[in-house]
Amino acid sequence: MNKALNVQRLRFDLTTLRLLLATAELGSITRAAEAMAIATTAASRRIADIEEQFELQIFERRPHGMLPTEAGLALLGHARSMLRIVEHMHDDAQSFSGGGRGLVRLAVCTSAAIQFVPRDLQRHRQLYPQIDIEIMEATSRDVLKELMLGHTELAIAEAEALTPQDTGLVCHPYRSDRLALVTPRNHPLAATASIGIAQILDHALINLVEGSAIDRLLAAQAALHGRQLRCAVRVRSFETMLAMVRSEFGIGVVPESVAQWLAADPVFHHIPIHEDWALRRFIICHQPAPDVSSTTLTVARFLAGKELARMAQAGSENQQWRAAE
Structure with a gap:
């Protein structure tokens, strides 16, 4: 059968595409069917039908769930793209319709x-x-x-x-920003006019969670100098970091504008970081x-x-x- 006829015989809807993605995410037809409020037998039939249309096994049936095959992973990527396009169609339709948003x-x-x-x-x-x-x-x-x-x-x-x-x-x-060091007012570094990574690494840091952009940047700079970060504690926000600095728990690296906004109190001291790595885009x-x-x-x-x-x-x-x- 030629390619044109194969394409013409494809018959599936958006519900089936969403079912495929839900099954892959949840690892189970039963859980996917429950999440989409359709009967499990109907969900199984939809998946079997689309596998038959493409003449491919999309999922590997295992005792404890469903796992996408290599071919299935490729088709799931296309299903995700098709649903994105439908969402964009909907958004454009709304933006052009009277009073739509x-x-x-x-x-x-x-x-x-x-x-x-x-x-x-x-x-x-x-x-x-x-x-x-x-x-x-x-x-x-x-x-x-x-x-x-x-x-x-x-x-x-x-x-x-x-x-x-x-x-x-x-x-x-x-946009771009530049990082600065924030210390307690009475910290040994507070008298420094500007600073580099070597001096920063000599002191305990209040750092953002592992994997954050500033954490990765500081870790990379430490590695270039053959050093390791000394993290007194890791936090999830600049607000918490600066609260820790206020309590003299350590020092923190933040964007200059954040320091000016959240650390304006005289208990803090801001030190510009003069090295190129501190400029971010x-x-x-x-x-x-x-x-x-x-x-x-x-x-x-x-x-x-x-x-x-x-x-x-x-x-x-x-x-x-x-x-x-």
């Missing part, structure tokens, strides 16, 4: 979330009140994973967090076409500054055109 899910690393995103989203809402943005905050690596898995349409992360597994993403420059990423909606592209262009530049250029051209009249 578009929705974009944005995953943001903590440093960008606290420094840049609130003000940018406020300006975006003023220009595009019809677009709702749903925020998820996580580490840079985790927001990129969420994007690759299709759980979010946009991701803002530190550029250094990109790995070969992220190949194919479309990335735009977003952030990017905004999304999937390539056609796996991205026009609404998502509008938000991405705005956050990357491209939409404002386009509007400014259009405004300048309009002024020149009016002057020519």
Whole structure:
């Protein structure tokens, strides 16, 4: 049978695609059927039917559950992409329908979330009140994973967090920041005008959780100097880190703007880090076409500054055109 006829005989719906993904995630047809509120026999029949259509075994049946085959993993990737496209169709339809609103899910690393995103989203809402943005905050690596898995349409992360597994993403420059050291006022380093990694490593650090962008950066710098980080404690937020510094439990590395905002009290002392590694760059990423909606592209262009530049250029051209009249 030729390829055209094979394609024409395919018959499956979105429920079947969601069932495939749920079965792979939960490892069981029964649990997937329960999660989707359909009968187990009907769920089994749907999976058997799509396996028959593709003439492939998508799942390996085991005594304690279902495991995707190598072919199944490939088809599950396509199923995930197809569902993303349907979601984008829905978002675009909403944005064009009367009174409808578009929705974009944005995953943001903590440093960008606290420094840049609130003000940018406020300006975006003023220009595009019809677009709702749903925020998820996580580490840079985790927001990129969420994007690759299709759980979010946009991701803002530190550029250094990109790995070969992220190949194919479309990335735009977003913002940059510089790190600083925060110490208690009476700490031995408090008299230092500026500092480098060698001096920082001589003291106990209050550090973010393992795997966070700042943790990975400090660990990499320590390794370059043949040293190890001395972590007094690990915390999940800058607020908790600085509370520990306030209690003289150690010193902490944070973005300069975070230090100015959260450590403005005289009990703290800020020390600039003069070395190049302390300058970080952030990017905004999304999937390539056609796996991205026009609404998502509008938000991405705005956050990357491209939409404002386009509007400014259009405004300048309009002024020149009016002057020519």
